[in-house]
Amino acid sequence: MQLAPEITELFPDLQIRAAEPLNLHTTFRLGGPCPLFIDQPAAARLPALIQALNKNSLSFLVIGQGSNLV
Numbered sequence: 001m002q003l004a005p006e007i008t009e010l011f012p013d014l015q016i017r018a019a020e021p022l023n024l025h026t027t028f029r030l031g032g033p034c035p036l037f038i039d040q041p042a043a044a045r046l047p048a049l050i051q052a053l054n055k056n057s058l059s060f061l062v063i064g065q066g067s068n069l070v
Contacts, residue, residue: 015039026066
């Protein structure tokens, strides 16, 4: 995904991975690749991160700790 470098520039402290397998992050170990996975952003950073995603018309889903995903 092309936005990863732009997000990385705006938020250099975040762990951002493209095509991250979601099975590594769910309780039942199910899930395919996530186009852009942003791991553990601080709550204070979420508004700016959401603005950047919305500005680029990217949908997002906050998954928490993955225990309610199948």
